[in-house]
Amino acid sequence: MFGIYLKRELGRRKKAALVIALGLALGIALVITVNSVSAGMTQAQDKVLQSLYGLGTDMTVTKARTAPTSNSSGQPRFEFDAKSNDDDTEQSSDRVMTQGGQALKSSLVTKVADQKGVAAAVGALTLNVTKVDGSFTQGKAQSSTSGSGSGQGGPGGGQGSGSTAAPQVQGGGASFDVNSYSVAGVDVTNQDLGPLAGSKITSGTAFTSAQTNAKVAVVSKSYAKENKYKVGKTLKISGTKYKIIGIATPDSSDSTTDVYLPLKQAQTLADAKNQVTTIYVKATDSQQIDTVKATIQKNISGTTVTTSADLAETVSGSLSTASNLATSVGKWLSIAVLAAAFLVAALLTSSAVSRRVREFGTLKALGWPSRRVTRQVVGESIVNGLLGGALGIALGLGAAYAVTAISPKLTAELGSTGGGGGMGGGPGGGGPGQQSASNTMEIALSAPVSATTIALAVGLAVAGGLIAGAMGGWRASRMRPADALRSVS
Incomplete structure (x- = not known):
């Protein structure tokens, strides 16, 4: 009914x-x-x-960079030889500097990993390489003659037809190209966490755990395309050659890193032995991230702990x-x-x-x-x-x-x-x-x-x-x- x-x-x-x-x-x-x-x-x-951050990263541990002292400006410096016999000779120089915060001791990675609520911690070293190459061109000294007359000439008192001006250097100079790119030192024993975790290898192979100090490199897809790099070719940084073993393609957006090296090789390049600039942290429970952050800040003084929520607050556009x-x-x-x-x-x-x-x-x-x-x-x-x-x-x-x-x-x-x-x-x-x-x-x-x-x-x-x-x-x-x-x- x-x-x-x-x-x-x-x-x-x-x-x-x-x-x-x-x-x-x-x-x-x-x-x-x-x-x-x-x-x-x-x-x-x-x-x-x-x-x-890389997939799986809940927070990072860094340290704020201190202001440069009066004796050091912190700016890159390049020195070239400019001898007279070096006319049109190509010259090149790489300047490798740590990027981001102040360097941390590698031992802090273990200390962070031992904190309550931390599932894993991995250190990484971020570098900026500025490459300057080009050549000097030597100028030529030229003199010119001006005027005419019947007056006395030069020191010999002979008859001259003009006066000779002082020699002037014409031409010469320098032409240099400046190229800057980023390098990340990766802990090859744990690549599921860190700067390479947000990319997948689409050509070649990834690092192996045995390549902790091998002279090999993985380059981003965009950087490889720009510089026509392929797997098997070599990449030269500050006089050291690295064999490209893989091309990395980011999972979601443009890569913010151009070259990936084993962590020890990056430390050698930057003269930063046993140092890292960023510690990537994965929490055991995603609901306790704020608690883990407070624990790390309390037990490891002088560091800055940044969570994904903190980072999201800086997104603009x-x-x-x-x-x-x-x-x-x-x-x-x-x-x-x-x-x-x-x-x-x-x-x-x-x-x-x-x-x-x-x-x-x-x-x-x-x-x-x-x-x-x-x-x-x-x-x-x-x-x-x-x-x-x-x-x-x-x-x-x-x-x-x-x-x-x-x-x-x-x-x-x-x-x-x-x-x-x-x-x-x-x-x-x-x-x-x-x-x-x-x-x-x-x-x-x-x-x-x-x-x-x-x-x-x-x-x-x-x-x-x-x-x-x-x-x-x-x-x-x-x-x-x-x-x-x-x-x-």
């Missing part, structure tokens, strides 16, 4: 049911769209952080702006629209009940109790809510698919904060002490829809139907059989 009556009443009031369903559908579709876009923003930010809009304006807008949809559905249902005075009064006169009338109204409202939910899910999925298909490009700029204690301790990431360093990446936005979002939409549809039904049912339960008689004309 309930189902038959429900079907008949919904069929009679198709227009009203459609209006209620559409109102709920718009609110639910907006909720799905905002949630899916927010999830896409989170994924995009994770890609940015993974490209700098259109990605950050869009993310803030999605999390603040977008969510509040969706809540407002959804609340308005619920209110409209409740008011329309209540209005529809008011127009059914004769019907409900007659049913009560025939013996229907108030709870049965209320159940009937609530049942109709829930069906309207489910219809609106189905339509809203379809609209929301369509909007999310459109965003993914268009894939708008967002830029993410990750730079260090000032004061020498900045975030972004990853290789090339503008680590502590680099106040002007930054990385700009371009991320394609997607809008993934999870099962949780669909479940939320269904829950909202049912909630909307219950709210509308509760209001309409309360109105219907208060009607008396006498009301039906008074409404008869």
